[in-house]
Amino acid sequence: MQQLMARMLCRAALITILVLTCFSPGLAQSDPNTTSNPDTAQVDPNTLWKDSAELGYVLTSGNSDTNTFSFKNKLWRAWGLNRVEFNMGGLRSKATTRRFAVADDPNNLTGSFEVNEENDLVAEAYFVNGRYDRKISDRFFWYAGGGWDRNRFSGIDDRWVVAAGIGNIWFDTETTKWRTDYSATYTDEQDVVDDPSFDGKFWGVRVTSSFLKKIGAATTYTNESIFDENGEESTDWRGNMINGLSVQMSTHLALKVSLQWLYDHAPASRSLDLYDINPDNGGVVQSTVTEELDELDSIFTTSLVINY
Secondary structure, eight states, rough: OHHHHEEHHHHHHHHHHHHHHHHHHHHHOOOOTTTTTTTTTOOOGGGGGEEEEEEEEEOOOOSSSSEEEEEEEEEEEEEOOOOOOEHHHHHEEEEEEEEEEEEETOOOTTTTEEEEEEEEEEEEEEEEEEEEEEEEEETTTEEEEEEEEEEGGGGGEEEEEEEEEEEEEEESSSSSSEEEEEEEHHHHHHHHSSOTOOOSEEEEEEEEEEHHHHHHHHEEEEEEEEEETTTTOOEEEEEEEEEEEEESSSEEEEEEEEEEEEEESSSSSSEEEOOOOOOOOOOOOEEEEEEOOOOOOEEEEEEEEEEE
């Protein structure tokens, strides 16, 4: 029952954010940048919906076959004292992990043969999140948000997080933007491999930083950082930092490179087959064992950015 209520709470938070996103145009009717006459209304372009989509794709064939696709999308709108933001993204990569030959005639191993290959998923991660911000003053705001992510290669099957807190706006100019926020969180996490000693439902604290700096007329540097602390287990904390550099090619198109570091001080585990001897020498699976995953993952991407 407790698990069901926690999931309902997470989903309710996301639904609330989506409703605010969908119906915010109606709230904007009181925007001081509009008039009561729709034929003569003058709308500040900074209060309109904006969208930024990143698409990346890598394909190799021949002696090495790989297929990698990545995407991100950010939809946001700011009007009056309000701001709504909705993000989603994913990464999926397949590669040839094994090649082997099979004789056409099993009784004639020196004759003709057929080459086979196995293509397996080697990386996969997805996320969806959203938040609503409300300014208290020019430098101070409160916010509420939530999100879901999955990264099975890092041991995370499903993770829901809701957060609410306050923040500061340190810089908000045409060339420099920086804000930080501090919130209480509730997490409901399910790992790929169940660990009886780990309680996936816990409260915690989060500190985030969002920084943007324009360098010249066409180049922009961004840094998004998140620090999460499990309030019930001090050794369980996570960090997520994304550094990005984009170059504007036209009004709506840009090229971007980014490097993401994902750190988990108490990483999940994965299940491995246990062989009696090396499988290349005829080993047979006897049982399964668990291995703790690496603490640090890094993701480097190049992408085409479409801005509207």
